[in-house]
Amino acid sequence: MTTTKKEELRGKSNWRGFVRLLLQTNPPKLVLGIALGLSVISTLVGLVIPLFTKNVVDSFSIDSLNWLQISGMAIAFVASAVASGVSVYLLNLAGQRVVAGIRDRLWKKLLVLPVSYYDNHQTGDTISRMTNDTAVIKGLIAEHMSGFITGIIAIIGSIVVLLYMDWKMTLIMFSVFPLAFIILFPLGRQMFKVSKGLQAETANFTSVLNRVLSEIRLVKAANAEPVEYKEGSTGIQKLFKFGLKEGRIQALMAPLVTFVMLMLFVVLFGYGGMRVSSGAISAGQLVAFMLYLFQIVMPITQITQFFNQAQKAMGATDTILNVLDYEEENPHAGAAVTNASQSLQFDRVTYGYKEGEPVLKNVSFTMEAGKVTAIVGPSGSGKTTMFSLLERFYSPQKGAITLGVEGIDQFSLISWRSQIGYVSQESPLIAGTIRDNICYGLQHEITMEELKKASQMAYADAFIEELPQKYDTEVGERGIKLSGGQRQRIAIARALLRDPKILMLDEATSSLDSKSEVVVQQALQNLMQGRTTLVIAHRLSTVVDADQIIFLDKGVVTGSGTHQQLLESHEMYREFATQQLQLQEQMVAEHAPSAL
Structure with a gap:
């Protein structure tokens, strides 16, 4: 089925989807x-008021003033105003609860979506779903739904009374409405298309803002301000x-509605005046007729606004349901890991991000429990993809990864991932305190003693204790207030x-300087003790100490063994080792004291 046909089917069912979305939030x-x-009560009271007016006009004189009647009208006005005010507040309350429910569902969903979803969707688009699109739905419920329902009641009630009062004038009045519908319906269709385009472009612009502002240091370091300004300016112009x-559509709709209504008033005043002069109707009836006409015209405006907002809400519903209907991870499905101290095995594993373009091809090797396995190979050979498969961010397209004799996909995600500690070259930190970052993700309370012990083993306690707020020190967005070595040691403390x-x-x-490297290397030795370790190796020191080395080239395992075995049997590994040795000798020479 083509994308266009899918969109057409979605458009036909979006009202159903909107109702489903509302009901799922338990409004x-x-x-x-x-x-x-x-x-409704406020509207019904409004329908009675023109009849009061008719009687007052027809029997108007100082002597005939009925104070009871006037008091009744005043009470009706006040009751109508109070009911309307309370209704607006309650609808706003309901709208806020509904949008909070949708946002809660979206937030919960976003946290259990697989990594592959985020590979294919920009962060700004996703943020727009959570903020802009939900606000559109709230506007429909809180601001326009009441006007739509009461408008329908007001129109039907007014028509019934008008037909009773003078059916001829009523039919003349309604002869204008088909003309208005023929003019306004195509404009409404255009408004729907524009609204959907506007929402999509808003999401794209949000993506640009999110990307640029989150990496503002890179933008400035690369002198990329003109490029980013141009892209952002393009987005602004599209929104414009x-x-x-x-x-333009609103500019056409408003005058057309006004023109139709004015024409209607002129016709009715002329025809109504003739009927009053001939005695067919009273002056009070004409006044009441015009008041009822107002009660038809005003709701038509409200109903038009409702449908405009509804078109936007349907577009928002589509994008929200696309997220909510996306296949998610179930972190609790599967068995708990009872013994993680077993060998890990890649058994003929093949995986590619795009179909027909495998990154890993028929990869097989075993990581012995408690031993260190180093992965070596040129950039782009699939080393990071191997980590992602172990974390179960993705599933192998062929083959299997096993722990002992069981496939790792048999374990629940929450149990499996709790067995894994991951420290990368640029360990991510969240905006918050050092304590928040070390304890991140742990569900149980961490004592200060446990916190300090982990920090000591990670060699992070020395610099933390020197900070004014110690463990309560704010690290800034992505840990920007700390050095690279400090960030790495906090990540190691978190893993410990x-x-x-x-x-x-x-x-x-x-990526660390020599002084920081020594400290972090010591912390990593503490971390690696007694654990099954897989290392992406960039340096010879890591490779020499490894129990097993896997050489990966273009997604294929081309060699495995110890450092000495590969040095003798694998040409590309020998080149890698020679380059690393020359690099180390060069660094030693640069840091050696100058001869006198």
């Missing part, structure tokens, strides 16, 4: 019922054009506190 039905009931299109049985290290010292 406050009692509050909505009371609010709409009060709106959509805004202009929306404005989790006490994982399986370690994945993306050569966590490769």
Whole structure:
């Protein structure tokens, strides 16, 4: 089925989807019922007022003033205003609860979506679903739903009374409405298309903002401000054009509605005046007729606004349901890991991000429990993909990864991932305190003693104790207030506190200066003791100490063994070792004291 056909089917069913989305949030039905009931009461009171006016006009004189009648009208006005005010508040309350429910479902869903979803969707788009699209739905419920329902009641009630009062004038009045519908319906269709385009472009612009502002240091370091300004400016211009299109449609709709209504008033005043002069109707009836006409015209405006907002809400519903209907991870499905201290095996594993383009091809090797396995190979050979498969961010397209004799996909995600500690070259930190980052993800309370022990083993306690707020020191966005070595040691402390049985290290010292490297290397030795460790190796020191080395080239295992075995049997590994040895000798020469 083509994308266009899918969109057409979605468009036909989006009202059904909208209702489903609302019902799934368990809206406050009692509050909505009371609010709409009060709106109906306010509308019905409004329908009675023109009849009061008719009687007053027809029998108007100082002597004939009925103070009871006037008091009744005043009470009706006040009751209508109070009911309307309470209704608006309750509808707003219901709208806020509904949008909170949708946002809660979206947030829960976003946290259990697989990594592959985020590979294919920009962060700004996802943020737009959570903020902009839910706000559109809230606007429909809180601001326009009441006007739509009461408008329908007001129109039907007014028509019934008008037909009773003078059916000829009523038919003349309604002869204009088909003309208005023929003019306004195509404009409404155009408004729907523009609204969907505007929402999509808003999401794209949000993505640009999120990407640029989250990496503002890279932007400045690369002197990329003009490039990013141009891209952002393009987005602004697209939003401007959509805004202009929306404005043009509204500019056509408003005068057309006004023109139709004015024409209607002129016709009715002329024809009504003739009927009053001939005695067919009274002056009070003509006044009441015009008041009822207002009660038809005003709701038509509200109903038009409702449908405009509804078109936007349908577009928002589509994008929200696309997220909510996406296949998610179930972190609790599967068995708990009872013994993670077993060998891990890749058995003929093949995986590619795109179909027909495998990154790993028929990869097989075994990581012995408690031993260190180093992965060596040129950039782009699939080393990081191997880590992602172990974390179960993705599943092998062929083959299997086993722990002992069981496939790792048999274990629950929450249990499996709790067995893994991962330290990368650029260990991510969250905005918060050092304590928040070390304890991140742990569900149980961590004592200060446990916190300090993990920090000591990670050689992080020395610099933490020197900070003014110690463990309560804010690290800034992505840990920007700390040095690379400090960030790495906090990441190692975090891994130690989790006490994982399986370690994945993306050569966590490769981007550090020599002083920081020594400290972090010592911390990593503490972390690796007694654990099954897989290391992406960039340096010879890591490779020499490994129990097993796997050489990966273009997704294929081309050699495995110890450092000495590969040095003798594998040409590409020998080149790698020779380059690393020359690099080390060069660094030693640069740091050696100058001869006198």
